[in-house]
Amino acid sequence: MPDTSHFWMPFTANRQFKSKPRMLVAASGMYYYTDDDRQILDGTAGLWCVNAGHCHPKITEAIQRQAGAMDYAPAFQMGHPLAFEAASALAEIAPAGLNRVFFCNDGSEAVDSALKIALAYHRVRGDGLRHRLIGRERGYHGVGFGGISVGGIAGNRKHFGPALPAVDHLRHPLDIARNAFTRGLPQQGAELADELEQRLLALHDPATVAAVIVEPMQGSTGVILPPAGYLQKLRAICDKYGILL
Structure with missing residues (x-):
């Protein structure tokens, strides 16, 4: 041993x-x-x-x-052919419009990088007022400061102070009372997505919100499936106000 x-x-x-x-x-x-x-x-x-x-x-x-x-090739001002081949292969199978790939070492780094990309995207477009991030209760987005800030698991946050400022959270979509025995996607609860517009955007002003981040299926606090139509509603609201999802 x-x-x-x-x-x-x-x-x-x-x-x-x-x-x-x-x-x-x-x-x-x-x-x-x-x-x-x-x-x-x-x-x-x-x-x-x-x-x-x-x-x-x-x-x-x-x-x-x-x-x-070759054990390692830097990606700063240099490259390796296989990295470009892998990016092209991912772009071919990704949904239409997702045609740029940023490689990371793990999920925590990927989430923190995505949050930074979202903030920088608005800034370089001259929309620097968009600084607010919205996550979801019971969400898990890794262990970086960005991830625990937009994440919604209290045990992952409580020892580390306030983390990132300007972060708020949607309610989670788990509704056992209405969806306990559902097969496939729950049929009740799509209206929970309306909270984004009716409460959070009304409170914070949509012109200040950079991005909303949610897991399509929440896994770390129970396998929580999105109600049918829920993610589509989030997409429509984000598109309406120019917010990245």
């Missing part, structure tokens, strides 16, 4: 874990293997990032091949 005293583990009760460690030492397909030879079904694809399965032969071979040819 390794010395566990130095590694400070995220989202983990460290003292409890280190008193009785649970060590994973190998993986294949949909299974992890522990240091005491148990097989564990991985029901969350690692942290939602190995959706093709662990140690897929084609992925493993591609990683090994690239590591042997």
